Amino acid sequence: MFKLLVLPGDGIGPEIIRETLRVVDWARNAGLRIELSEALAGGASIDAVGAPIAEDVVDQALASDAVLFGAVGGPKWDHLPRAQRPEMGILRLRQALDLYANLRPAVCFDELLDASALKPDLIRGLDILIVREATAGVYFSLPRANEVDADGQRRAYDTQAYTEAEIARVCRTAFALARTRQRRVCSVDKANVMETGALWRAVASEVAAEYPDVESSHMYADNCAMQLVRRPDQFDVIVTDNLFGDILSDAAAALTGSLGLLPSASLSGLGQGGRSRGLYEPIHGSAPDIAGQGVANPIATILSFALCLRWSFDRADLADALERAVRQVVSSGVRTPDIAHPGVAAVSTLQMTDAVLAALDAQ
Amino acid sequence: MFKLLVLPGDGIGPEIIRETLRVVDWARNAGLRIELSEALAGGASIDAVGAPIAEDVVDQALASDAVLFGAVGGPKWDHLPRAQRPEMGILRLRQALDLYANLRPAVCFDELLDASALKPDLIRGLDILIVREATAGVYFSLPRANEVDADGQRRAYDTQAYTEAEIARVCRTAFALARTRQRRVCSVDKANVMETGALWRAVASEVAAEYPDVESSHMYADNCAMQLVRRPDQFDVIVTDNLFGDILSDAAAALTGSLGLLPSASLSGLGQGGRSRGLYEPIHGSAPDIAGQGVANPIATILSFALCLRWSFDRADLADALERAVRQVVSSGVRTPDIAHPGVAAVSTLQMTDAVLAALDAQ
Ligand SMILES: CC(C)[C@H](C(=O)O)[C@@H](O)C(=O)O
Numbered sequence: 001m002f003k004l005l006v007l008p009g010d011g012i013g014p015e016i017i018r019e020t021l022r023v024v025d026w027a028r029n030a031g032l033r034i035e036l037s038e039a040l041a042g043g044a045s046i047d048a049v050g051a052p053i054a055e056d057v058v059d060q061a062l063a064s065d066a067v068l069f070g071a072v073g074g075p076k077w078d079h080l081p082r083a084q085r086p087e088m089g090i091l092r093l094r095q096a097l098d099l100y101a102n103l104r105p106a107v108c109f110d111e112l113l114d115a116s117a118l119k120p121d122l123i124r125g126l127d128i129l130i131v132r133e134a135t136a137g138v139y140f141s142l143p144r145a146n147e148v149d150a151d152g153q154r155r156a157y158d159t160q161a162y163t164e165a166e167i168a169r170v171c172r173t174a175f176a177l178a179r180t181r182q183r184r185v186c187s188v189d190k191a192n193v194m195e196t197g198a199l200w201r202a203v204a205s206e207v208a209a210e211y212p213d214v215e216s217s218h219m220y221a222d223n224c225a226m227q228l229v230r231r232p233d234q235f236d237v238i239v240t241d242n243l244f245g246d247i248l249s250d251a252a253a254a255l256t257g258s259l260g261l262l263p264s265a266s267l268s269g270l271g272q273g274g275r276s277r278g279l280y281e282p283i284h285g286s287a288p289d290i291a292g293q294g295v296a297n298p299i300a301t302i303l304s305f306a307l308c309l310r311w312s313f314d315r316a317d318l319a320d321a322l323e324r325a326v327r328q329v330v331s332s333g334v335r336t337p338d339i340a341h342p343g344v345a346a347v348s349t350l351q352m353t354d355a356v357l358a359a360l361d362a363q
Numbered sequence: 364m365f366k367l368l369v370l371p372g373d374g375i376g377p378e379i380i381r382e383t384l385r386v387v388d389w390a391r392n393a394g395l396r397i398e399l400s401e402a403l404a405g406g407a408s409i410d411a412v413g414a415p416i417a418e419d420v421v422d423q424a425l426a427s428d429a430v431l432f433g434a435v436g437g438p439k440w441d442h443l444p445r446a447q448r449p450e451m452g453i454l455r456l457r458q459a460l461d462l463y464a465n466l467r468p469a470v471c472f473d474e475l476l477d478a479s480a481l482k483p484d485l486i487r488g489l490d491i492l493i494v495r496e497a498t499a500g501v502y503f504s505l506p507r508a509n510e511v512d513a514d515g516q517r518r519a520y521d522t523q524a525y526t527e528a529e530i531a532r533v534c535r536t537a538f539a540l541a542r543t544r545q546r547r548v549c550s551v552d553k554a555n556v557m558e559t560g561a562l563w564r565a566v567a568s569e570v571a572a573e574y575p576d577v578e579s580s581h582m583y584a585d586n587c588a589m590q591l592v593r594r595p596d597q598f599d600v601i602v603t604d605n606l607f608g609d610i611l612s613d614a615a616a617a618l619t620g621s622l623g624l625l626p627s628a629s630l631s632g633l634g635q636g637g638r639s640r641g642l643y644e645p646i647h648g649s650a651p652d653i654a655g656q657g658v659a660n661p662i663a664t665i666l667s668f669a670l671c672l673r674w675s676f677d678r679a680d681l682a683d684a685l686e687r688a689v690r691q692v693v694s695s696g697v698r699t700p701d702i703a704h705p706g707v708a709a710v711s712t713l714q715m716t717d718a719v720l721a722a723l724d725a726q
């Protein structure tokens with residue numbers, strides 16, 4: 001029996017989660033025992049309890065095998081100071097659950113090639129996995145402050161700290177995952193400028209030596225940004241720190257032209273038998289402009305649940321089936337408005353999910 | 364009389380600088396009085412005096428109006444520890460000369476549209492100026508160290524610090540430059556995560572209020588990476604910190620497909636009468652693989668000298684003429700091997716420069 005905590009969040013979060021829960025039911029009917037619970041996160045939580053995530057919800061997450069997260073944020077909470085904003089809920093969960101490996105696949109749906117800014121030949125079949133360290137680095141290191149100097153001048157600072165253990169474990173996740181793919185890992189840092197970069201490079205090299213069957217390389221973060229644009233297919237797995245991962249994974253996702261369809265997973269290592277506690281969420285935002293209309297694309301959330309099946313529920317078979325069904329539906333031309341060609345009739349969130357469930361039935 | 368210090372550096376540095384000096388002669392013939400000197404930097408300096416830049420060369424730079432820099436680095440010096448590597452020469456100069464505004468134009472040469480990874484419609488006529496803070500932030504802030512903890516574990520940390528003065532002056536450079544362009548500045552940070560980001564956003568907003576005729580906006584760095592790929596033409600001037608600027612300017616340059624042609628300028632503010640001390644260099648590297656063959660493309664260095672004419676020598680007229688001449692040459696199809704279509708005859712570094720000088724003569 002697996003415990004799944006569902007955090008719908010704000011904006012389109014509740015509607016894409018509602019539909020994804022129908023896919024969770026499909027997994028249950030396929031024999032998977034899942035105990036569901038639901039709680040507040042983001043703006044919805046701020047409105048109800050005054051914090052982007054309540055501590056008892058963090059505890060609930062800690063007692064769960066996986067968290068399925070919708071999306072958070074919206075204009076209503078934009079004026080709040082940083083520490084009280086909706087996004088802090090997700091950062092708090094990453095740290096509390098020790099979800100140090102943020103997996104961000106940048107996969108191109110060839111049916112949506114048109115939507116990419118890149119020339120089709122450069123991204124057809126693209127499949128990059130970015131493994132981003134997500135519980136250390138500049139996001140969480142101390143000291144950090146915004147202060148006023150003796151002479152009245154404002155001054156701010158952040159610290160980016162990494163230990164060898166923090167670097168090694170996320171690199172091991174990347175190398176282990178590379179074994180299920182093309183067996184190539186590119187580790188990205190600024191070893192030419194940063195102390196943490198130099199340590200990152202040293203430790204990544206040591207971990208690489210543990211995986212002699214995986215090809216490894218190093219690249220500076222600026223060059224990686226350039227290479228992602230110029231020739232993205234040179235990459236299989238990229239492993240990098242929290243801040244570089246934030247930027248490079250968004251750049252990589254944008255390349256594919258399939259932004260609205262991309263899932264993500266945050267894992268605390270692959271653990272025994274390939275299972276890990278995990279948090280799963282679409283990479284897109286809460287899209288307040290279309291919230292409540294029933295037209296949001298549920299695919300990224302459904303594919304996030306596929307990653308949950310794969311990494312937290314140890315059911316690669318069901319994950320494969322679900323990913324195949326989504327591919328079929330996209331190939332068959334079913335389109336929510338965000339991915340529809342102008343002038344082509346689009347379906348609703350519900351109808352898109354119907355199509356995925358029908359494709360699963362037909363398998 | 365302007366003093367120009369020339370630092371050819373390594374790899375193709377000496378050959379592209381040699382040709383650019385012919386363009387410097389053209390400027391002299393056009394009535395500009397320039398006193399030239401030359402010194403070592405990068406690997407060449409390491410070999411001669413054991414450091415990537417000698418202190419008396421730094422002094423020479425301090426006594427000059429401008430520095431024209433080739434390129435540094437190569438396999439010979441790759442094994443050296445960070446502090447002794449060729450690139451440290453350029454970081455040392457940025458700091459010693461207080462070159463806080465690194466201008467990185469990302470301009471698309473429409474004749475080279477084919478070479479871009481992006482669909483032509485997205486980048487035709489693209490002209491983005493990235494203004495990167497270059498003397499503070501994580502590149503230079505203390506404390507920073509790589510150490511071993513009591514329990515024997517390695518740990519590294521860097522500090523990213525900014526004062527309001529450091530942020531304000533580079534933002535003013537960006538807003539002042541925007542007035543010579545489309546009057547739009549996008550300030551980029553991670554105010555949702557970093558203390559320095561929050562201060563950056565606050566100060567950028569204050570500076571924006573000093574330029575009511577310039578449209579201003581803010582964007583998170585991850586979103587900016589995404590937007591650069593998806594719709595680069597939404598940007599006019601981008602201003603950002605040292606580290607984000609390093610990554611985003613390389614991504615932006617890669618978009619254009621004109622990488623080998625792009626110049627850069629590092630200024631210490633625009634000063635009185637639009638003049639600033641400056642360091643000018645191509646954004647490409649030292650290309651050790653083709654060094655010494657006389658086939659390197661001198662255009663990026665020649666255009667760097669155009670920026671020198673504009674910002675340090677207060678001769679926008681000559682800068683305009685030179686940029687026009689380069690455009691004409693590229694339009695007329697003259698190509699060094701790096702930008703030649705396969706099967707089309709390419710010219711040498713010398714011949715490319717001949718063509719630019721001829722175009723200048725014909726004006
Ligand atoms: C919302 C924000 C704090 C977060 C981050 O910067 O990590 C987001 O950009 C992400 O990539 O998950």
Ligand SMILES: CC(C)[C@H](C(=O)O)[C@@H](O)C(=O)O
Pocket residue numbers: 192193222450454609
């Ligand atoms: C060579 C390196 C230290 C430098 C930097 O990181 O600033 C380079 O990438 C640049 O952008 O000028």
